[in-house]
Amino acid sequence: MNIWTILTHIVDFFVLGFSVSLTICYLFLSCVSFFAIRKYMRRRSLYRVNDIISSPMAPSVSLIAPAYNEGMTIVENIRSMLSLEYNNYDVIVVNDGSKDDTLEKVIKAFDLIQVPLHVNAKVSTQEIVSVYKSQNRSFKKLTIVNKVNGGKADALNAGINVSSSRLVACIDVDCVLENDALQRMVKPFMEDSSVIASGGVVRIANSCEIEHGKLINVNLPKNMLARFQVLEYLRAFLLSRMAWARLNGLLLISGAFGLFDRKLILKAGGYSTDTVGEDMELVVRMRSMMTRAGKKFRVTMIPDPLCWTEAPSTNKVFEKQRNRWARGTYEVLQKHTYLFFNSKYKITGLFGYPFWFFFEWMAPLLEFCGAVYFIFLLFTGSVSWTYFLSLLVMFYCFSIFISSFTLYAEEISFYKYKGVKDQLRLLAAALLEPFIYHPRVVWASVKGNIDILKGVKSWGEMTRSGFSSKTKVAELKKVTTISN
Amino acid sequence: MEKKILVCEDDEVLGSMIKFKLGKDQLGLIESVNNGKDAKEAIETNDYSLIISDIHMPFISGLQLLEHVRAHQKKNTSFIILSAEGLESTVLEAFDLGVTDFLTKPFSPGELSMRVKRLLQAA
Amino acid sequence: MISRLQFLEDQDPKMIFIFGVTVVLTGLIIFFLSLIIISKISRTRDRRLKRKYWPYIKEHLAMIAIQSVVNEGVKYDYRRSLRFLMQIRNRSRKIAQWVLDEIMKQKANLTGEANKTMLKVYRDLNLKTYSLRKLKSFNSNTVARGIYELESMEQRDVFSKFYKFLGSKNTDLRMAARLGLTSLAPNPLSFLDHLKEELSEWEQMSIYNRLRSKHKDQLPDFSKFYYHEQPSAVAFCVEMTVRFNYFELIPQLIELLKTTKNRSMVIDALKELEAFQALPYVKRLIHKSNNPQTIISCLNFLAHIGDESCRSIFETFIEHKNFEVRMAAVGMAAKLNIEFESSSEELESMLLHHQNELIS
Known part of the structure; x- marks a missing residue:
């Protein structure tokens, strides 16, 4: 045996070990998610909508x-946001x-006037130029904050500073919320005082009928790429995140719709402006903050399809996007x-973080390496076709298994895509996905990682785009020290 | 000329009951729809003396409907809101938007009929 | 190198393993796909059944309801509707459930005669036995559902059956039992005597919803629970005192203020009740306390009830290190029209904030 043989054996066993643990993890997660969804649906049938919308005791939400640059749709979107079925929100x-x-x-559409709102900048943001409120009492729920550009995270921080609600x-701004979105999301906070954040499910709105910012009819997207994403989103939310929420190890609440305890966000320091994954970063930071403080906490998720967005x-x-x-x-x-297999952080450190590290971040890279390795073997002419094909069949089966479980979960829960035709289309998408869609996802994520390696440049670009002159100088200094 | 009344209520039983009761008391020609979208279409093509609407309906809420009616200069149309939530904030919002009367569920159809009669006479 | 020869041997463990995993996965795929098909079939069957019976259920209930509110001129036979509903009720338990759901919905929508008629239908169709049967189920959710049905149909004679569920392992069932007792038991909050767990906000809200529909003399004496061992129960009762405007309990609240840990909650309640009697206590407390939350509540209370004499208090707290305290102090000054020299930019800005009508 020469070194080469030993090396290939190591690679072989690594690949096998990786795929085995991936399979086991997903099997486990799908079991957990199945019971979590079933329990949720049973409890849901006991819930009366009137209980919360007619109660003055509902917690305040902002x-x-x-x-x-949303000029085209902003007025419509705000109108839709103002007409949710919840009584204590702004x-x-x-x-x-x-x-x-x-x-x-x-300003024109809602009859706004500038007001001298005193903002306590608990989290520092770009300067707030002015705050507006409506003179028309029927829009009194609305506040507009006008600030210097600083990116999404910075804008969210400014909004959190202005808010005085509990949640x-x-x-x-461009996603379509269901009318009952807030009542459903608020419920976990009211049921359990240790809940610090709650995530909503995001669904794909392509080809759906939307009128005045309200969803009228759900359709399966006609565009193939969007249709694959429907399947992917279902999988991510119904299988993965539902299970993680049940295990209390949820690390990501989608930036499109999440509900947080305002005081805790402020305590954690708000969204961080130096990452493009600010939604996940916040949850991870809040989790480690709570663990360090030794407090009991829960991050939950509501599986109802409450938020629809264009993919x-x-x-x-x-x-x-990918x-x-x-990145x-x-x-x-x-x-x-520091979370990596850190037992101090319990499930976050022992299970959540490693899962993300291996199966979300590393898996596409490994797949890419595998493909390169395979091409290399092809050229050297030493491919063992039986082995290769049986591996391929196994992975294919794995992918179909996950998808069929997801479709089943959707079937027993919310059942949004009615009609046999749509179901068959989704099934077809599931069968084709590993060949057509998945490679694109892998390729985009490899490119993302290459961009990280290019590193300083892309990071500098990002911060430079939105900072005002004073901070820009400081940031530039930082950039130069890093590049040195 | 007989006065036209529109009933918007997503619960069919309740809707048909209101329709029947008002018709029985000979208050006018009564039409009913069961969602906000149909209601909006009906309002655009017809001229109603009175609209009775639930707040929580599919697609378009009663308050949005009210806002739409008032925004389109139909000042003389009376508007009654039926709602399961008698919260102060909701009631205030409804009156801000120009509602004529506000009834909280559960309600008695007899009372509704009396209020409708009084409104139509006053108009 | 993965040699070709290696895989011609039958016992290669890697191949066996891959084969095994594939077989298991295929089995699972088939399992889930067939589950989907089964669920589809049962759904279609349900839909067909619903299409067949649902319009009739609605129509008959609507006619019954209409008949109860339109006194004369309706030639409609209640007994005929009842006979029809009875017939379809016997078809299957599912249909009986639909009828029951519709009755509950209509009852919640209507008052007066129509409401009573719905109760009569419930009684005449003997749906109570269906609800009672649910209480015997092993599934906690079904039991909770049964309690909920009996509660909405105001079956006052069965409340004693709920007591045994207060000790259930299932959180939802325990809550359903407590809510059922709130609605039906002659003494609505009696379960608080044995409460060992936290009353969640959700449950507090639900209890309040039920209490709201009661007449004032059916309501319990909330002050009885002011010294309950569960802080959430105390908070709930204090809040109820405010919500139902129990001005006569102000002395008890002031008494509670002396011992409780959660002072700010009690002061907020006193503020809502416009309890001027508490003014001296609050003025004393505000200087003693070093909990910002309590101080803010005191300032808000004074803004509501205090007078010019609060100037010294304002001057003390305007320098406070906590932002919210300073903000509340300025708010109080603005509300009480205390004039002062705005010495700093922050003070000026806060004052403008509080004087603006659009910012509530």
Whole structure:
């Protein structure tokens, strides 16, 4: 046996070991998620909507929506946000230094006037230029914050500073919320005082009928890329995150719709502005803060489809999004390396973080390496086809298994895609996905990681885009010291 | 000319009951719809003297409907809101938007009929 | 190198392993796909059943309801509707459940005669036995559902059956039993005597919803629980005192203020009740306390009830290190029209904030 043989054996066993642990993890997660969903659906049938919307004891919530160059749709979106079925909430729209007519349009549509709101900048943000409120009493729930551009995280922080509610819901301004979104999301906070954050499910709105910012009819997207994403989102939320929430190891609450305890966000220091994965970073930071303080806490998730968003339907936008997600994941993991198999942080450290490290961040890279390795073997002409094909079949079966479980979970829970045709289409998507869709995801995430390696440049670009002159100097100094 | 009344209520039984009771008391020509979208369409094509609407309906809420009616200069249309939530904030919002009367569920159809009669006479 | 020869041997452990995993996964795929198909079939069957019976259920209940509110001129036979509903009720338990759900919904929507008629239908269709049967189920959710049905249909004679569920292992069932007792038992909050766990906010809200529909003399004496061992129960009772405007309990609240840990809650309650009697206590407390939350509550109380004499208090707290305390102090000054020299930019800005009507 020469070194080469030993090396290939090591690689072989590593690949096998990796895939075995991946399979076992997912089997375990799907079991957990199955029982969690079943329990949730049973409890849901006991819930009466009127209980909360007619109660003056419902906790106060602020919807915080950062807006950047949204002039086309902003008025419609705000109207939709103002008409949710919940009685104790307000809407804070943060205009993050838009270059278009976002602010003018809103001022005109809602009869706004500048007010001298005194903001306590508990989390420091870019300067708030002005705050507006409506003179029309029927829009009194609305507050518009106009600030210097600083990016999404910075805008959210400004909104959190302005809010005085007990809970804050951080949302994307362009997503469509279901009318009962807030009542359902608030419920876990009211049931258990140790809940610090609660995530909502995000679904794909492509091809759905939307009128005046309200979802009228759910359709399966006609675009193939979006249809694959429907399946992927279902899998991510119904299988993975539902199970993680049940195990109390949820690390990511989607930036499109999440509800947080305002005081705790402030205590944790708000969203961090130096990462593109700010939504995940916040949850991880809040979790480790609570653990360090020795407090009991829970991060939950509500599986109801409450938030609908447009998914990228062209390759270019899609690749950009996934590239960003890959970078975000890396940045968050890198920021919190102390969690890696750290028993002090219990499930977060022992299970949650390693899972993200191995199966979310590393898996696509390994897959890519595998493909390269395979091509290399092809050239040297030493491919063992039986072995290769049986491995392929195993992975394929694994992927189909996950998808069929997801479809089943959707079937017993919310059942949004009615009709046999749509179901068959989803099944077809599940069968095709490993060949058509998955390689793109892997490729985008590899590119994201390559961008990380290019490192300083992309990081510098990002911060430079949005900081005002004073901070820019400081940031630039930092950049130069790092590059040196 | 007979006065036209629109009943918007997503619960069919309740809707048909209101429709029947008002018709029985000969208060006018009564039409009913069961969601906010249909209601909006009906309002655009017809001229109603009175609209009775639930707050929580599919697609468009009663308050949005009210806002729409008032925004389109139909000042003389009376508007009654039926709601399961009698919360002060909701009631105030409804009156801010220009509602004529506000009834909290559970309610008695007899009372509703009396209020409708009084409104139509006053108009 | 993964040699070709290696894999021609039958006993290669890697191949066996891969084969095994594949077989297991395939089995699971088939399992889930067939589950989907089964669920689809049962759903279609349900839908067909619903399409067949649902319109009739609605129509008959609507006619019954209409008949109860329109006194004359309706030639409609209650007994005929009842006979029909009875027939379809016997078809299957599912249909009986639909009928029951619809009755409950209508009852919640209506008052007066129509409400009573719905109760009569419930009684005449003998649906109570269905609800009672649910109490015997092993599934906690079903039991909770049964309690909920009996509670909504105001079956006052069965409340004693709920007591045994107060000790259940299932959180939801325990809560359902407590809520059921709130609605039906002659003494609504009697379960508080034995309460060993925290009353969640959700449950507090639900209890309040039930108490709201009661007449004032059916309500319990909330002050009885002011010294309950569960802080959440105390908080709940203090809040109820405010919500139901029990001005006569102000002395007891002031008494509670002397011993409780959660002073700010009691002061907030006193503020809502406009309890001017508490003014001297609050003025004394504000200087003694070093908990910012308590100080803020005191300042808000004084803003509501105090007078010009609070100037010295304002001057003390405007320098406080906690932002919220300073903000509340300025708020109090603005509310009481205390004039002062705005010595700093922050003070000026806070004052403008509080004087603006649009910022509530």
